[in-house]
Amino acid sequence: MKKLIVLALSLTLLIASQAMARDLRFSSGLAQSEFRDLSKQAGAAISYKNTAPAEPLGILGFDAGVELEAMDINSGSSYWNKAFGNDAPSFLLLPKLRVRKGLPFSIDVGAMYSYVPDSNIKLWGVEVSKAILDGTMATPAWGIRATYSQLAGVNDLSLKTAGIDTSISKGILFLTPYVGAGAVWIQSKAEGHLQQLSNLSNETIYQPRFFAGLKISPLPLFAITAEAEYQVRPIYSLKAALNF
Template sequence: MKTKILLMILLSSLTTLTLAKDIELTTGIVQDEFKDFVNEFGTALLFTPMAPAKPLGITGFDVSLDLMITDISDSDAYWKKFFGGSDPYSYIPTPRLHVQKGLPFNIDLGAMYVTVPDSNIKLWGLEAKYAILEGTVATPALSVRASYSKLQGVDDLEIDTQSLDILISKGFLIFTPYAGASMFKVNGSEKSDLVALDDVDETEYRGLLGVQFSPFPLLNINGEFSFGEIPQYGLKIGIRF
């Protein structure tokens, strides 16, 4: 059932995003619930790669609109508490504006900004990627990437994330499949007068698979799947040159 819902979200994302709700703390939240929430919601805020390992090059530039979908445990009671008593949706959609710029020495820098319509969820992030191997016609590209993201707009919460990724990719005509492994940390604390909860610091590991499709010059379409304790699905449409 969730798979069908996911496909509907990806195909009609703009419609789905209007269904967003505010995140807020209510009375009755206990420490274990806060820990689980920060872990799941923090994963939704990660600055995921959405790009192959190959560097952009000194003149390279990439601008895109991304949509990340995070599969949450919506059946757990604590999610309803964090939505102010309302029923949560099965997935958290986070649309983002994503910009990357190539620099000398095989370095790419990037930034992203997220605002979820009809919600108090806002987010910004920064990334830096270094290509150990540029990749050639015959050999793959290999890179390491570090990223940071921080939640804004939710008065009751402070959440930030840090991640370290290793990525490998190899182009074949108009397709560039890529894969990677990530270690990430989610840090969360509450700022509400309604509860008194300890800070949460969680370290997790996961893998990812993706493919970049370039049907026309400059145009790139990416699909990405991150698999671990909390699955994520990504779709990107952008211009790269």
């Protein structure tokens, strides 16, 4: 069963990568208002997603897996069409590698890397979280988290995000639901061909985020986590990971 689940998810990631195989390269310039709207949605897309309950992994804990993010973008907008050479997809699909490691004092650290094959879209990020309440059989876990992410490979756009959030979770048998909220700060700068076409000012944006998810552990050392987030637009994530 475990092999079938991993195989199915791998095929999903492959299909998603092929569907998203296009460069982020601007066909024409943007107005400043278009650039700000694009920065809001693109920043939401690359921001570091949670996809984990609030409970800490523990000093010997480790979690590593693959993740697929799908963000419902406003594909009919002029700025997304210009960003994708007049061929914007309905969803931004980002396959990722994720890893988290438990440390002493209920602290976890993690990293993320994403590359869309046959495109110039890459991104990476890091996170650190601290459980204020570890959680017990009777009480929930509560934690806080700080994140950083950055777009890479796109010559026309420099995009960075920093975030902070808090979440609460409670395990029930092999299910662990969780909810959380926080904020993301986005720094966006037009470069290269886009800046030559548009002469745009930099954008610094703050936006709230809200998310809820469910971790399912059907087998020992293996878990699937599904999450929905709202940050300007709906964002959906699915992660399959080995953990202990």
